[in-house]
Amino acid sequence: MNPSSLSRRATLRELSRWAALLAAQRVAAAPDLSLPRQERPHFGADPFTLGVASGQPRPDSVILWTRLAPQPMAPRGGMPRALVALQWQVAEDEGFSRLRRSGTVWADPAQAHSVRVHADGLTPGRIWFYRFIAGNAVSPTGRTRTAPAEDAPVDRLRLVLASCQHYEQGWFIAQREIAGLDIDFVLFTGDYIYDNPCARRLRVRSHESGQHPSGQAFSLPQFRCRHAHYKLDPDLQAAHRAHPWILAWDDHEVRNDYAGLRGDDDFDLPPAEFVRVRAHAYQAYFEHLPLALDQQPGPGGMRMHDRFTWGRLAELWTLDGRQYRDVQACNEDGRYNGHLRWNCDAVSAPGRSLLGAAQRQWLQQGLAGSRRRWKLIGQSTQMSPWGLPAPDGRRLVFTDGWDGYARERAALLGFIGKQRIDDVVVLGGDVHRHVAAQLRARPGDPRSPVVASEFVATSLTSAGMPQSTMSLIRRANPDILHARSDVRGYMQLEVTERSLNCIARATDFPVLPHSRMRTLARFHVEAGRPGPQVG
Structure with a gap:
């Protein structure tokens, strides 16, 4: 060498001594409980403009995601500097008549009003449907599986x-x-x-x-x-x-x-x-x-x-x-x-x-x-x-x-x-x-x-x-x-x-x-x- x-x-060894301290500046802390809380918000525009997503499929759980952003390209996504209550539901059917899991989570401005729900207690190896509700707004329905x-x-x-x-x-036609x-x-x-x-x-x-x-x-x-x-x-x-x-x-x-x-x-x-x-x-x-x-x-x-x-x-x-x-x-x-x-x-x-x-x-x-x-x-x-x-x-x-x-x-x-x-x-x-x-x-x-063996997928667009x-x-x-x-x-x-x-x-x-x-x-x-x- x-x-x-x-x-x-x-140089890298020296950097590592203080790099963690710098990175910690962006660590998201626990929700600031002194912030105002909106338990039943009313939205004049759709807050689910960025959709919903799921990931991390385990035998008894998945991660559910969304972000409240009625104005997604605006500062703070058009959301107030407040904790906003968000309900989530997981059901066996798309009509949500057989609800399996549900709960409430607070969307925090420190996390850009995004949420991640660890939906556990689910049956392994089957399809589930999920959605979020914030006040008068209901998200699109997502489909996931354990x-x-x-x-x-x-x-x-x-x-x-x-x-x-x-x-x-x-264009994202492959994703389509x-x-x-x-x-x-x-x-x-x-x-x-x-x-x-x-x-x-x-x-x-x-x-x-x-x-x-x-x-x-x-x-x-x-x-x-x-x-x-x-x-x-x-x-x-x-x-x-x-x-x-x-x-x-x-x-x-x-x-x-x-x-x-x-x-x-x-x-x-x-x-x-x-x-x-x-x-x-x-x-x-x-x-x-x-x-x-x-x-x-x-x-x-x-x-x-x-x-x-x-x-x-x-x-x-x-x-x-x-x-x-x-x-x-x-x-x-x-x-x-x-x-x-x-x-x-x-x-x-x-x-x-x-x-x-x-x-x-x-x-x-x-x-x-x-x-x-x-x-x-x-x-x-x-x-x-x-x-x-x-x-x-x-x-x-x-x-x-x-x-x-x-x-x-x-x-x-x-x-x-x-x-x-x-x-x-x-x-x-x-x-x-x-x-x-x-x-x-x-x-x-x-x-x-x-x-x-190896398989490499080409780029979707690049x-x-x-x-x-x-x-x-x-x-x-x-x-x-x-x-x-x-x-x-x-x-x-x-x-x-x-x-x-x-x-x-x-x-x-x-x-x-x-x-x-x-x-x-x-x-x-x-x-x-x-x-x-x-x-």
């Missing part, structure tokens, strides 16, 4: 894999299709919003309401406004209303390619200021998505890694690839984002981590101890190698992805192989291309055994690299069995005891209001036989 890398590590009991035999699991929805770069699917949940692996506006040449929603308000987001009000802007999209609302979501995050929820406590090459923010921006972004993310109450941002950041089960059939781990990672390798002094680099030896330096030691150990222990057939890993990017070789032996790698953390990737895949953990499937996003790949114990070594470049990458990396970067869309997976089947759905870029989705490719993974197969 070169001296500048050591210097950056020392996971099967942990020891239950399960015939199948159906899920959608999706990521990367830049609002300015396309997702809303109509018969699936169990949506697995969203990052870039739910984009902190930055896009280049004018890539802007598809060209009218004023199709552009990001306020340009680049820095403050908590700006991040709240960005989330509200996305949530106003009717197709995104429909996808949330139809299915529970399980979420991982990536970089654009905060800043492009940020790493831990460092980021913002483009704005040259001092470290202390970036930590403040990150804390604002974390708070707004928590306020606008169906996350568990114990994920509220605090002095230590925000927990995003999690574990879910689907009976005896499948287990899913979601990973955080941003909060605990080391700064990208081979940057110039004062630069912290990911870059394309030729022959960057530091990407294989011992100790460099994308996940952080504690999170990787947690994952490995979970994989080794799992007794379920399928072990699914939801994380934010492509794990299989995709660098380009040069005639002189050098290799071009992108330092922000798993290629930039090669030693940790090899350790994780080597662990899976050594422990003989069967039926591991890695699910990712970020790179704006549909990918099906096989993962080897020693990545990139054709003599090494295949130990796992632009990808030219397909001509993607074809070069695929030819140079034979473990990539399929790669299409010229399409936008999602993947639909069906998991059974015998196989995991994947359908890649796609449309061309840019995604326009009249664009139509099509099936681009089909793959399957046979139980006990790692590596995707076509068809």
